[in-house]
């Protein structure tokens with residue numbers, strides 16, 4: 001099975017901060033790898049699941065808490081006006097359930113609001129956030145999520 005998310009989950013002990021903003025026994029949080037928008041997060045289950053209906057009750061129990069905690073951290077770190085939470089998992093090789101948690105900035109252009117925010121994903125090499133900047137914002141979000149740690 002060729003699954004990018006499972007490949008990352010298997011290496012959880014050695015992942016860079018952009019791939020491990022936070023985690024618990026059921027979920028891992030990563031920065032999107034090819035987004036032009038700083039702070040675009042994905043929340044992924046720790047096991048291979050391709051439909052929301054296949055999540056366990058235990059996975060479901062913490063899902064809402066993660067979505068809200070990540071949203072709060074994005075407000076604090078990016079100054080976003082709200083967050084978008086979207087789950088599709090339709091792209092080839094990315095069928096593993098992943099909830100996009102996207103900071104909707106106050107100045108986001110009208111033509112990029114709502115589903116059109118996906119225009120910032122799959123960004124070309126020169127347009128996407130490079131890994132150093134992904135690590136920077138991931139570290140800021142990690143600190144915000146876990147001030148004591």
Ligand SMILES: [Zn+2]
Pocket residue numbers: 003004005006007047048049096
């Ligand atoms: Zn997977």
